[in-house]
Amino acid sequence: MLSSNNILTDKTALITGSNRGIGKTIVETFALNGASVIACARKETKEHQAFLNDTSEKYGVTVRPIYFDLANEIEIKESLKKLIDERCRIDILVNNAGVAHGGFLQMTTLKTIKEVFEINFFSQLMIIQLVSRLMMRQKCGSIVNMASVVGMDGYPGYSAYGSSKAALIYATKTLAIEFAPYNIRINAIAPGLTATEMATQMEKKAKEILVGDSAMKRLAKPQEIANVALFLASDLSSFINGQVLRIDGGLK
Numbered sequence: 689m690l691s692s693n694n695i696l697t698d699k700t701a702l703i704t705g706s707n708r709g710i711g712k713t714i715v716e717t718f719a720l721n722g723a724s725v726i727a728c729a730r731k732e733t734k735e736h737q738a739f740l741n742d743t744s745e746k747y748g749v750t751v752r753p754i755y756f757d758l759a760n761e762i763e764i765k766e767s768l769k770k771l772i773d774e775r776c777r778i779d780i781l782v783n784n785a786g787v788a789h790g791g792f793l794q795m796t797t798l799k800t801i802k803e804v805f806e807i808n809f810f811s812q813l814m815i816i817q818l819v820s821r822l823m824m825r826q827k828c829g830s831i832v833n834m835a836s837v838v839g840m841d842g843y844p845g846y847s848a849y850g851s852s853k854a855a856l857i858y859a860t861k862t863l864a865i866e867f868a869p870y871n872i873r874i875n876a877i878a879p880g881l882t883a884t885e886m887a888t889q890m891e892k893k894a895k896e897i898l899v900g901d902s903a904m905k906r907l908a909k910p911q912e913i914a915n916v917a918l919f920l921a922s923d924l925s926s927f928i929n930g931q932v933l934r935i936d937g938g939l940k
Contacts, residue, residue, distance in 0.1 A: 816831060
């Protein structure tokens with residue numbers, strides 16, 4: 689259930705992967721709590737635009753879409769450069785978008801591994817580079833990266849995906865030190881398996897193993913991930929920096 693404490697009033701949040709799953713839930717949760725939202729997606733659709741319009745009207749905040757493909761460096765730069773040129777205020781960045789991949793190393797091409805890293809790691813760094821320029825001018829900001837428990841624990845068949853998330857976790861910890869003098873915090877969330885479209889695409893046995901290894905014996909709900917993103921984005925977590933919060937229901 690959504691509840692509001694208006695803890696993001698007068699804040700502007702840029703959220704990637706806003707058109708479905710966890711990202712879509714984060715957009716609504718942040719809007720409910722008073723944030724204006726810049727909602728990033730790969731391409732425009734009627735359904736996505738309708739969701740953004742409804743969210744804006746329902747919660748009385750500005751919800752602005754921008755579009756770029758995480759695999760396209762030029763699109764990312766051009767879209768975010770517009771915000772920089774406008775001197776748009778961005779208080780919060782949620783790097784939520786990413787791509788899942790499963791497959792044993794011997795069955796995975798190097799090309800595929802590079803593609804996974806391009807979306808899950810290199811594009812995230814580029815977005816942080818660009819958005820942090822605005823945050824440095826403001827002398828404040830909160831960045832939340834979407835990692836994964838797979839980037840912390842070893843799981844057969846997830847060498848490409850897990851390695852990309854492990855790289856993002858390391859970058860989070862390092863950048864937390866680099867950005868601290870500018871009053872910019874950066875943390876990561878490491879969800880376990882979550883009830884999204886990504887979970888439905890998993891091989892049944894692999895999903896059963898992950899659920900079975902959780903003490904709570906269920907998938908996470910997107911809202912449960914969004915609630916932690918809200919906490920890390922807000923001033924409630926003002927002295928939390930360089931941390932990775934696991935949301936896994938108690939994995940063994």
